[in-house]
Every structure is written in structure tokens, then in C-alpha cells.
Amino acid sequence: xxxxxxxxxxxxxxxxxxxxxxxxxAPEGTALVVVKVETNVPGLYGLGCATFTQRWKxxxxxxxxxxxxxxxxxxxxxxxxxxxxxxxxxxxRGGPVTNNAISGIDQALWDIAGKRAGMPVYxxxxxxxxxxxxxxxxxxGRTIDETLGDAERLIEEGQRFVRLQQSxxxxxxxxxxxxxxxxxxxPYRDGWSARDYLRRTPALFEAARDRLPANIELLHDVHSxxxxxxxxxxxxxLEPYRLFxxxxxxxxxxxxxxxxVRAASPLPIAVGELTTSFTDAARLISGGGVDLIRSHVxxxxxxxxxxxxxDLAEVFGVRTAWHGPGDTSPIGAAANVTLDVVSPxxxxxxxxxxxxxxxxxxPGTLRIVDGWLTPNDAPGWxxxxxxxxxxxxxxxxSGHDAWAAGVRRPDGALEAP
Ligand code: GCO
Ligand code: MG
Numbered sequence: 001x002x003x004x005x006x007x008x009x010x011x012x013x014x015x016x017x018x019x020x021x022x023x024x025x026a027p028e029g030t031a032l033v034v035v036k037v038e039t040n041v042p043g044l045y046g047l048g049c050a051t052f053t054q055r056w057k058x059x060x061x062x063x064x065x066x067x068x069x070x071x072x073x074x075x076x077x078x079x080x081x082x083x084x085x086x087x088x089x090x091x092x093r094g095g096p097v098t099n100n101a102i103s104g105i106d107q108a109l110w111d112i113a114g115k116r117a118g119m120p121v122y123x124x125x126x127x128x129x130x131x132x133x134x135x136x137x138x139x140x141g142r143t144i145d146e147t148l149g150d151a152e153r154l155i156e157e158g159q160r161f162v163r164l165q166q167s168x169x170x171x172x173x174x175x176x177x178x179x180x181x182x183x184x185x186x187p188y189r190d191g192w193s194a195r196d197y198l199r200r201t202p203a204l205f206e207a208a209r210d211r212l213p214a215n216i217e218l219l220h221d222v223h224s225x226x227x228x229x230x231x232x233x234x235x236x237x238l239e240p241y242r243l244f245x246x247x248x249x250x251x252x253x254x255x256x257x258x259x260x261v262r263a264a265s266p267l268p269i270a271v272g273e274l275t276t277s278f279t280d281a282a283r284l285i286s287g288g289g290v291d292l293i294r295s296h297v298x299x300x301x302x303x304x305x306x307x308x309x310x311d312l313a314e315v316f317g318v319r320t321a322w323h324g325p326g327d328t329s330p331i332g333a334a335a336n337v338t339l340d341v342v343s344p345x346x347x348x349x350x351x352x353x354x355x356x357x358x359x360x361x362x363p364g365t366l367r368i369v370d371g372w373l374t375p376n377d378a379p380g381w382x383x384x385x386x387x388x389x390x391x392x393x394x395x396x397x398s399g400h401d402a403w404a405a406g407v408r409r410p411d412g413a414l415e416a417p
Contacts, residue, residue: 258289
């Protein structure tokens with residue numbers, strides 16, 4: 001009987017995929033999904049990041065029920081064919097659930113390829129063009145003073161790049177703690193006001209330039225909450241403070257207006273963590289609206305498409321800043337830094353300091369040292385998964401949902417998180 005899903009060539013070696021499983025663990029409370037692909041060669045398996053923390057059960061089911069049977073019996077070296085098979089058999093393509101599932105497989109197969117070759121993945125991609133990736137971490141606080149105090153702590157630890165986020169009433173101002181209401185007469189007293197945010201943010205950066213060393217690079221994440229005109233206003237207001245980048249000024253629905261925003265100010269514009277298709281990310285790069293592309297690698301389908309995006313960015317003079325928050329597994333973080341060291345288009349890497357429980361679950365998890373991230377030299381990603389430890393941290397249905405539902409305007413209208 002012919003196997004409809006088999007590719008029509010004979011594998012170079014008789015190595016076969018024997019099992020494909022999604023494993024979810026939450027050692028920091030945030031659900032992390034990884035895919036484990038096992039083979040008939042004893043001890044030869046790979047791990048890939050498939051973390052869509054808000055909808056982790058959907059990714060788990062997608063991998064275990066819809067993907068595993070397509071791959072069992074296949075040759076793990078045919079990465080491009082296997083990942084296209086997953087995409088095309090669904091007919092409708094793209095989206096975070098599909099792409100995270102594909103990424104889990106894609107990265108696990110690259111891990112296997114590295115282990116077979118006895119090389120880290122960065123060498124399979126052509127090798128290093130830099131020793132390590134410079135990172136930025138997040139400083140936040142209820143007040144300007146608290147935010148800058150947090151930044152000083154990070155600078156003390158060796159960071160040269162810090163993202164500054166300050167609370168504004170209601171929803172916190174993205175990335176900063178929630179503070180008490182300031183709109184007692186409004187229908188929703190604990191609302192978040194874009195006008196108020198626009199007024200406060202330049203003051204934060206003015207104070208930062210006064211207080212922090214001049215060589216420290218400053219970043220800021222708007223988290224997609226502005227209109228194009230407000231975005232231009234903010235970019236211009238922040239010009240004197242020489243930001244390294246201004247992130248996600250517009251929601252994805254208005255990305256066609258990015259060229260206008262970018263042209264209005266010399267401040268570099270970084271966009272892309274909400275891209276959920278390779279082609280959308282490619283169009284951001286080629287469309288003239290971004291200075292840095294910061295896709296979440298698993299949301300565009302894994303290492304293979306992200307490497308193509310890095311190459312495209314190189315051609316267009318755009319730099320990379322791959323999304324790397326706490327809802328990226330340590331395998332995903334390793335994929336990010338792999339891209340960083342192989343690509344001439346590298347701009348900066350968002351870092352996350354994982355807790356010790358995460359290091360127990362994922363032995364080999366990278367640590368930021370003096371602000372730098374350096375990939376493992378071990379074959380593949382050089383990161384393992386201790387399944388017994390992982391099971392000690394079961395995931396719950398996402399706390400991120402509650403956070404995302406928590407931002408409303410003073411008039412009560414739901415705001416993008
Ligand atoms: C960033 C982010 C994230 C996202 C988070 C959503 O790191 O720049 O915007 O923190 O909010 O990944 O789940
Ligand atoms: Mg962001």
C-alpha cells in the first residue's frame with residue numbers, strides 16, 4: 001500500500017522518527033510547550049520550542065493528534081519537507097497554533113541534525129559571525145524613580161541595554177506594575193489612557209538621560225496601543241533621548257501605516273512579535289516600515305523561516321531583535337541566540353533571566369553573563385529536558401489571559417493588552 005504522506009525519495013540513512021510528543025511545563029508559572037521528537041537510534045532525539053502560552057492546550061493537541069502520525073516512520077533529516085507537509089496538510093496555513101506546532105518539530109529536527117553531525121546548530125547554519133549576542137532586559141517600576149532604580153540594578157549586573165517601562169494608571173503601562181486608579185469620575189475608574197501615557201513617557205526618558213550613564217542604550221515597548229498619529233507624536237517627543245528602539249508602536253491591524261511613522265522620526269522602529277506568518281514578517285522587512293524585525297521565532301514557524309527572515313533583513317538593511325520574553329522556552333532562547341550569532345543583520349537580543357526551577361527542568365539553559373548571551377557549543381541546541389522535573393510544574397490555563405483582559409480605557413472600552 002502506498003503511504004500518501006511519505007516523500008518520494010530514499011533517505012540517505014536508515015534513521016526514522018518513532019515518536020512525536022508535546023510536553024508542557026510551567027517552572028515559572030508560565031506554560032512552556034516543547035516538542036520532543038524521538039528516533040529509532042538509541043538516545044537520538046530532538047527538542048523544539050512550541051510555546052504559545054495563552055493557548056498551550058491547542059498546540060499540545062495539534063502536535064499530538066494532528067502532527068505525530070504524519071511524521072512517525074519518516075527520516076528526520078528532511079526538515080523542509082516535513083514542516084511543509086504539516087503546513088500543507090492543514091490546507092489553511094499560518095496562525096500561532098499551527099506555526100508553534102511546526103516550530104516545535106522544525107527546531108527538534110535541527111537539534112537531531114546537530115546531534116547527528118556532532119555540531120551546534122549555529123555551525124550547521126554556516127557558523128558564527130560574532131562571538132555572542134548583546135541583550136536587553138526590562139526595568140520597570142511604579143514611578144520614574146523606581147524604574148530608574150531597577151535600571152541601575154541591571155546596569156550594575158552588566159547590562160548595556162535596558163528597556164524602561166513605567167506604570168500609568170490602569171493596566172500598568174505595559175510591563176510595569178498596576179497602580180491605583182486616577183479616574184474617579186470615569187465609568188471605569190481603573191482605566192488606562194493613551195493621552196496620559198503620551199504625557200508621562202517622555203518625562204521618564206528625560207529623567208533617564210539625566211540619571212543613567214550616557215553610554216547606556218534605552219528601549220521602550222508601547223505594546224501596540226497607539227494610533228499612527230499618536231505613534232508619530234511619541235517618536236518625535238522621544239527623539240532627544242536617543243532610544244535604541246521604540247517597540248510595537250502600532251497594532252498589527254495598522255502595520256500598513258508603519259512607513260509613515262518610521263519616516264516621521266529618526267528613532268528606530270522595532271516591530272514584529274505579533275507576526276504569525278512568515279510572509280507577513282517578510283513584508284514588514286521589505287515594506288520600509290521597520291528598522292528592526294522582532295518576530296517571535298516559534299510564531300512564524302521555527303528556525304527555518306526565521307533564518308530566511310534574517311537573510312532577507314540583511315538584504316534590506318533591517319536588523320533583527322528576536323522576541324525573547326519569559327513565554328519562550330529555553331530551547332526557543334537557544335534558537336534565538338543561534339540566529340543572532342550566525343546573522344550579519346543582528347541588532348539586539350531580548351533576554352530573560354530564567355529561575356532556577358527552569359534550569360532544573362531544562363539542563364543547559366543559557367545564562368546571561370555581563371549582558372551577553374553565548375550559545376552552547378554542545379551538539380544540537382545543547383539543552384535537555386528532564387521530564388520528571390517538568391512534571392513537577394504542571395501548567396494551568398493561562399494567567400496571561402487575565403492580564404490581557406485587564407486593560408480598559410476610562411470609558412470602559414477594552415484596550416489591546
Ligand atoms: C516583550 C513582550 C512580551 C509579551 C508577552 C505576551 O517582551 O516585548 O511584549 O512580554 O507581552 O510575550 O505573552
Ligand atoms: Mg514587546
